Amino acid sequence: FPIRVMYELGIKTLFVSNASGGMNPEFKIGDLMIITDHINFFPEHPLRGKNFPTGPRFPDMHETYDHALINQANEIAKEKGIRVVHGVYVGVQGPTFETPAEYKMYHRLGGDAVGMSTVPEVIVAHHCGIRTFGISIITDLGLEDNPVEVSHEEVQVAANNAQPLMTEIMREMIRRA
Template sequence: MNQIDMSRKQPLAQVSAAVESLHSRFESYLHSPVGVILGTGLGQWVESLEGQLCIDYSDIVGFPRSTVRSHAGNLCAGWIDKVPVLALQGRFHLYEGYSPDQVCFGVRTLARFGVKKMIITNAAGALNPLFHPGEMMVISDQINMTGHNPLIGLSYGEPQFPDMSQLYSQKLMKLVHSKALELNYRLQEGVYIGILGPSLETPAETRAYRALGADAIGMSTVMETIAACQMGMEILGLSCLTNKNLPDCMVPTSLEEIIDVGQDIEPRLTALLNVVIPEMHAMK
């Protein structure tokens, strides 16, 4: 077998090894219909799970480690209204030095566990001048400005050229809008642009990204969403808007401020997820 063939098979084997190492502890959650990725400052949602079980990433064969503050670094399982759920409490980023393959390791592990519908959350900066910190945004589409792609050279046995004309599920977008309305939550909708980071964007970059059609900006999500699409998942994206970028009057921000606003949004995100997930499970 040549070197290229080996490089294609090795990540597959690593994901399979991670799944195998979890079987005995997560046997009740095999074929869980819904998976969730929790972004910066949003990890407390797992506390609402019934029968909560969390395992540190360091205890899972092959799993990367989450190094960013406010990312707990646990794979969690539990139940919401009798629906089994798997959740990544913290994610991996390109700016941490991880490869696209490592960034998507958790998503691919959940897919091998049988997850068919994925909710991907993040903390993001608002680029649309009509959006405000403290609001949530349904992601309608995305722009990948990281310069990376998790599908390069690695097929994972799935299509290497997946269609992305409807990357985010229209059905799930309609569902979350209707549930937000019932909860009397203001929910924006727009395009998310993913950048490499970790430096925050300049005023000139902010103008450029807004000109491209982006409504919110962050340093995650786009890699995971591409991988989830390749694995055949239905995807719902939710951005929690933690700061606002107006290029003509940029206000300095920090990770601490982003975490604080994310934690303020988290109770509303928890309530929304807890009514959306059972409906997602019921949808055909």
Template sequence: MVYNDDVKRAADAVQSRLGDIPANCVGLVSGTGLGGLAAALADRKEMAASDIPGFPRSTAPSHAGTLALGHIAGRPTLLLSGRLHLYEGHSPRDVAFGVRLLAGLGVRVLALTNAAGALDPHFAAGGLMRVTDHINLTGRNPLVGPNDDGAGPRFPDMSQAYSHRLGEVADAKALELGLRLERGVYAGVLGPCLETPAETRMLRLLGADAVGMSTVTEVIAARHLGLEVLVISCLTNVNLPDCMAETTLEDVLATAKKAETNLAKLISSIIPEC
């Protein structure tokens, strides 16, 4: 398929710039306000996403648009800073391109981070949540269209989209570090508007514990490719429908920045066990 040719061309360009990718390399994607995770990479080699053939350009604030190769606690890691979102006008295929590129470079374990609004009133802004499941409310799916049988099945099973093994590792490492790690369901919405009080109530009734505008498309593509997936959300605000407070991008970024230290500690402890 032409799309696979695009991914191969992009992978070849990355390898020519960053060198051979180790076989046990872990993929890591950073979310809004969480680009500082790159500081955890030792021996870092980096390239701009704009130098990768076919890689769509991210226009989201705080997304650096880089791909870096390095080590976290000795484990080879590819870090993609600059994910794409449906609300930018990108197609689901474009949004999934980064994940498919990482898989094309040999990644078999993928950790994603994101900024999300908490829906569970017991959660706190600045806290972390391990995603245990998701609800796709975007109305989009990266697998629509002809299927590449060589990449994955036409109807991939999503009953265990989020790795139980990696989840147990994350829980154990959070306990060791003394960090509170919530667990919950992530609702993926199209955006870019934030939720109304009525929408917040609906999401909670549907069983969601947090809401965001990314991740779900990437997870679907990753599972289609057979990747093992872990997702950690940074809870940047708490949506309380009976007393909704106005939320701005600046508030989200500030809270994500404060939580980034704990997130980096957690991710750095998880990666070697992947």
């Protein structure tokens, strides 16, 4: 609903961010992952039901995360010396962190990070024709050969430490728009 309200208010670009568990062995806690695509594991699809006239009944999801915005973020990160990684975000329902077997499955299916948000909002934004840029803060790691226990407090600390760098990239993207 909030995304549809944004559409009605004339919003043309949506920035989304989240804290997520990294599954890519190249990732480190605190990395900023620019989302290039997603895998939807939410049980309810946000477009189910009557089609809103903001988009087609079956929208193409080929470029859900805007390539021009991704390129701009990459350029800004390089200019500012901010490490960014890229990957596929897996959206799941929660409210639990993943089991070692789930981390392994999501990674083998092509995911690089997993979290409990973002995907429904991005689907609706794309349906409305809103350009979308997404970034995940890697707050914990669920690697196949090294399962690690995680707490909500540890996730918050990692997210708070990386948040200023994410904000710097996004602010510069807005400034250049």
